[in-house]
Amino acid sequence: MKDKEQLEKARERIIETIAQNIDLYGVTPSAGRLYGMMYFYNKPxxxxxxKEELGMSKTSMSTSVRSLSDLKMVERVWKKGVRKDLYQVQEDWYQSFIDLFSTKWKSAISMHTHAIKKSLTEMNHLISDEDTSEEIKELAKIDVEKLKYIQDYYEWLDQVVxxxxxxxxxxxxxxxxxE
Structure with missing residues (x-):
């Protein structure tokens, strides 16, 4: 029995660490605890x-599963003869990170790229407009260079993704x- 307690203690340490660090993925600590428990559960x-394992409400459990599922960290699986939904973790942490990283950064890249293009159009219009004061034209030219730099960064980040x-x-x- 002592061996089992030692194993559970070692697992619990990892589960708690996952719960503490899962916020990097935009997920609550309770969802992190759920993921950690599922990781060591070894079956769907x-x-x-x-609910029985963690003592959480079914609603909270369902919300956590949905959050983890949206991040592709947990998936629904089918098993012959089982009528209830079964879930298991995505055990490839590399792919989980890639999925999350890509989703989050693609969204940020798209949002920033759209804003940059719109602002560049407006600033270039100011620069070419005869009615714009020289002071504003000079400020707009400086800003255009800054935006081009930021645009280059997001093109680079897109390559990273x-x-x-x-x-x-x-x-x-x-x-x-x-090994």
Missing amino acids: ITLDEM EAFESHDIFTLVPKKDK
């Missing part, structure tokens, strides 16, 4: 079993092989 699990999605990142920073 129902919402009722999750592509390197993750294509797994080219692993050429630069290889995964460790399981």
